[in-house]
Amino acid sequence: MIPWLRPGDAPEDFPPVETALTDPNGLLCAGGDLTPPRLLAAYRRGIFPWYAAGQPILWWSPDPRAVLKPEEFHVSRSLARTMRNRGYTVSIDRVYAEVVAHCGDRTLRPEGTWITPAMRDAYQRLHELGHAHSVEAWRAQTLIGGIYGVALGRVFFGESMFSLARDASKVAMARLVEELINRGFELLDCQIPSAHLASLGARAIPRRRFVGLLQQWVDEPSPAGAWRTH
Numbered sequence: 001m002i003p004w005l006r007p008g009d010a011p012e013d014f015p016p017v018e019t020a021l022t023d024p025n026g027l028l029c030a031g032g033d034l035t036p037p038r039l040l041a042a043y044r045r046g047i048f049p050w051y052a053a054g055q056p057i058l059w060w061s062p063d064p065r066a067v068l069k070p071e072e073f074h075v076s077r078s079l080a081r082t083m084r085n086r087g088y089t090v091s092i093d094r095v096y097a098e099v100v101a102h103c104g105d106r107t108l109r110p111e112g113t114w115i116t117p118a119m120r121d122a123y124q125r126l127h128e129l130g131h132a133h134s135v136e137a138w139r140a141q142t143l144i145g146g147i148y149g150v151a152l153g154r155v156f157f158g159e160s161m162f163s164l165a166r167d168a169s170k171v172a173m174a175r176l177v178e179e180l181i182n183r184g185f186e187l188l189d190c191q192i193p194s195a196h197l198a199s200l201g202a203r204a205i206p207r208r209r210f211v212g213l214l215q216q217w218v219d220e221p222s223p224a225g226a227w228r229t230h
Helices: 036-044 077-085 096-103 117-128 168-182 195-199 207-217
Strands: 027-031 058-060 065-068 088-092 132-139 142-152 155-163 187-191 203-205
Touching: 036 117, 036 142, 065 207, 077 168, 088 168, 096 117, 096 132, 096 142, 096 155, 117 132, 117 142, 132 168, 142 168, 155 168, 155 207, 168 187, 187 207, 203 207
Parallel strands: 155 187
Antiparallel strands: 027 058, 065 187, 065 203, 088 132, 132 142, 142 155
16 A cells, blocks of 8 residues: 545655655655645655556556766767757757657657656646756757756756657757756656666666755755747
């Protein structure tokens, strides 16, 4: 059994992350809502929502956690060639809603998607409040890749990415990392470890260490200035 959050509960009323299940890894609680105050309170504690259509809202805090120091992002030779030779361009916050929609496109994810209409609406509200951002990769005027996530303090919480052309999502991630470095961000949260993330420079750290880093950086003043580029 896991705790159940009621919509009327205070946004910060999450159980301690140490009480999350080990199987499935990180499942902490269910219920609640996707209002901006609750989402932001969750991210500050190392918690994120992840659930399929037809399920209640499920909240997770896996152990270990995949993280990337922006300056440790690995650009492979093939990615470097793509960035030099394929004529891709990048933008920030130009078509945020389209990036989220592509990330939740079932034709691109035959295994299913957790980006439900309710999740799209919730993260659109975060974007309108200035907390969520996207980076887009283009070939001519066609959107071919992107990544989006949530920025709090000096931590960026990556949510999802998509690619319609070779290395397009990696090109978007490279631009995101560049922006994070320029803005003084300390950490990019990648959530669940994978071989793909490791190839980009991410590492797995204990949840306790991750939460400690959040306590250090998530309430730091965010660098000023609009993210959007054209």
